[in-house]
Amino acid sequence: MASVRPVKLDINGKEKTLSLEPRVTLLDALREHLHMTGTKKGCDQGQCGACTVHVDGQRVLACLTLAVQSEGSAITTIEGLAGPDGTPHPVQQAFIEEDAFQCGYCTPGQIMSAVACIREGRAGSDDEIREFMAGNLCRCGAYPNIVSAVRKAAEATA
């Protein structure tokens, strides 16, 4: 039956080779095998967005992606967002300035989603931000400040 196999992943520009069962999700590969715990596990069922990462530049849910499926793709996680000298990404900076979190658990997913949302051109108004960030739930209810942060970052990059 299913056995462990080598899986080669390109994460934040670095190649990692792991030995994984096929059922291991990209989320578990990141957190449990690579100990990259920036990407969060909320629901593990595709409902909350805490596990949002970019695969080939597109925002996706790591909890519903098999690690083996991501072979050959460029994966970006929250750990890969800051500049090489550690300067926060403009969206990270905007989240800090707008106080866009309380417990912070949803925040890496919110930020990864927001970076893509802005890139997709879907951050033109508060309503558009709310609609296109709807896949990221925040149990602390920091939504107003999250919307402000996304708008601020979008305006800065416009």
Next chain:
Amino acid sequence: MMNFDYSRATSLEEAATLARHPGAMLLAGGTTLLDLAKCEVARPERVIDLTRLPGLNTITVGESGATIGALATMSRVADDHGIQRRYPAIAESLLLAASAQLRNMATIGGNLLQRTRCPYFRDPAGYPACNKRDPGTGCSAIGGITRDHAVLGTSDHCIAVYPGDLAVALSALGATIQTNLRAIEIEAFFLMPGATPERETVLERGEIITAIAVPATPLAANSTYLKVRDRQSYEFAAASAAVGLELDSDGVTIRDIRVALGGIATKPWRAIAVEDALRGRRLDEGTVREASRTAVDGAKSHGGNAYKIELAPCVVARAILKAGGIQ
């Protein structure tokens, strides 16, 4: 999640051969399959990854119709300008579904085959009785909490709603599902539960959806999708309607109309009675509201879902008026 073997199909023929094995399941975006594997509703022994198959994700919009490759993602189809312009109901149904992340992952073929969100179906440990999941075990929903269950097309064996949005738009627009073996009209594709709710479509083991074809018609170009739900975004439909409307040159007489409903039935539900009541009639609010009542002919309440029988005709009427530019 149980463990499984994984193989990446390199050709359609190879995928079909592998998929014929009992215990094999096809994997596209994985947003239904992996979710259900985690709940142990799906128990694949071998997963066949279709996502690297060449040539199955193209979107072609031409004079006679559109062809959408089965592996095209929901977001790509929703963002396609040709689809937006000539088949607005398709683009709208996709944009109102799931979330941006899920739409980037999920494919058009997988979307059609998404499974019901019936909470009993999704919880084998809590509710052993579910005819759809485990044939012959009974139905936990009948007599249970039925707020999200179907009022049309149900049987004594299953009352689960077909949850998807896209298939509703495709029903209204008369789409055809192309597989590696044949072409199937969407009306004939989905099955009602009857005594075999585990069988949801006419697809055979090893049959693979390759594309969806939609004819170019004036009503497709003037179509819309309206979705009403418990929250404004990121939620399945409480009731939804797809409408394609073609008016005579006078701008008020209905030359042709097609209507389909979502969120209230066991499969995407064509409302032929509404279409027949409106073809040749004048487009005005009174006529439309009256005709829309026939959308729920034969509906049966199970208690918690009675509101859908009130709601659906209102959604249909609003969608028709919206397509007609009245609201």
